[in-house]
Amino acid sequence: xxGVSQDPRHKITKRGxxxxxxxxxxxxxxxxxxxxxxxxxxxxxxxxxxxxxxxxKSRLLSDRFSAERPKGSFSTLEIxxxxxxxxxxxxxxxxxxxxxxxxxxxxxGPGTRLTVL
Amino acid sequence: xxxxxxxxxxxNVPEGATVAFNCTYSNSASQSFxxxxxxxxxxxxxxxxxxxxGNEDGRFTAQLNRASQxxxxxxxxxxxxxxxxxxxxxxxxxxGPGTRLSVLx
Numbered sequence: 001x002x003g004v005s006q007d008p009r010h011k012i013t014k015r016g017x018x019x020x021x022x023x024x025x026x027x028x029x030x031x032x033x034x035x036x037x038x039x040x041x042x043x044x045x046x047x048x049x050x051x052x053x054x055x056x057k058s059r060l061l062s063d064r065f066s067a068e069r070p071k072g073s074f075s076t077l078e079i080x081x082x083x084x085x086x087x088x089x090x091x092x093x094x095x096x097x098x099x100x101x102x103x104x105x106x107x108x109g110p111g112t113r114l115t116v117l
Numbered sequence: 118x119x120x121x122x123x124x125x126x127x128x129n130v131p132e133g134a135t136v137a138f139n140c141t142y143s144n145s146a147s148q149s150f151x152x153x154x155x156x157x158x159x160x161x162x163x164x165x166x167x168x169x170x171g172n173e174d175g176r177f178t179a180q181l182n183r184a185s186q187x188x189x190x191x192x193x194x195x196x197x198x199x200x201x202x203x204x205x206x207x208x209x210x211x212x213g214p215g216t217r218l219s220v221l222x
Contacts, residue, residue, distance in 0.1 A: 035212075042121075042204050042212035043161065091160060103149040103208045108160035 002026060004109035006092050012115045013082055020078045021112045025094030032075050033106060034067055035091040043091055049075060050097070082116045089113050120144060120210035123203075127217040134195050138216045140205035141187045149208040150181055152190050154201045155215065161204055164190075195220045 005024045013019050025032050030051050035043035046065065047057045051072040064082075069075040079086055090113075093106035123140045130136050142150075150167035165172065167179040167188050178191040188205055195218075202215040 040214070042214045045211045105151060105163040105166065106206075108162070110160055 004092060004094055004107050006090075006109040006112050008112055009110060010113045010115075012117065014117050015084060016081055018078065018080045019082060019114065020076055021090055021092075021114075022074060022076050023092030023094075023109055024074045025092070026096075026107055027073075029094035029096045029107070030072070031095045031097045032069055033093040033095075034075070034077050035093065037089045037091055037111070038087075046077075079114075082114075084116045087114055087116045121205060121207050121213040123205055123213040124216045126215075127219060129219045129221060130195055131221050132195060132197060134220075135191065135193045136195055136218060137192075138190045138203055138205075138218075139187055140189070140207075140213050141185075142205075142207040142210050143186065144207065144210045145183075145186060147207045147209045150179075150188050151206040152177075152179055152188075153204040153206060153212075155204055156201050161212075164203070192218075197222060 007022045011019055033048040034046040036046055037043045045058050046061050047067050049069040052069050064080045067077045089111045091111045092109045095104045095106045120143050124138050128136055152164040153161040154164045155161040165174050165179050167181045169181055171180045176193045180189045192199055197220050200218055200220045202217045204215045205213045
């Protein structure tokens with residue numbers, strides 16, 4: 001399967017615990033995005049990487065959230081001291097961008113559903 | 118004001134009906150526009166890109182109006198399988214909240 005993969009698919013944790021999610025993008029894609037989605041809402045942008053550089057981070061992203069893409073391939077999203085409000089679907093997407101202003105479609109992974117008890 | 122807004126929905130239409138969705142955006146510098154489809158508990162998948170001249174793909178037609186800053190999606194002869202949430206995406210602004218469509222037999 002050459003699509004975007006995410007691991008784990010489901011995570012249940014207790015409030016206050018740390019969690020880490022992984023995303024493996026389509027191999028030739030240089031851009032990787034993280035989104036959060038709750039029921040009835042569209043994907044909410046969290047952050048994105050161009051290769052290994054984190055170029056933008058949402059103002060909504062608290063300092064409990066951190067993301068890395070160390071070698072420009074897979075990425076991890078860590079949430080520290082989880083809160084019940086963090087319960088959501090966390091989606092990863094990747095795209096191949098030429099950097100000429102227009103953007104190409106994003107391919108999404110299946111998501112990681114986080115439940116904080 | 119949200120950067121990307123969509124018709125609130127849900128839209129419940131009979132099979133064979135024509136249905137249209139609108140999406141407005143606030144960033145006049147946006148250059149790329151897309152419609153995605155999201156089935157329940159699945160990830161979004163690209164339905165079609167939206168070009169300045171408008172584009173058609175079978176029963177689906179997308180239009181862009183830069184002056185009024187909106188895009189539209191028209192679905193003709195709707196099928197049961199078209200039931201899903203339709204998300205518009207605008208570069209520099211992100212995704213809209215989605216419009217849910219239910220096509221009824």
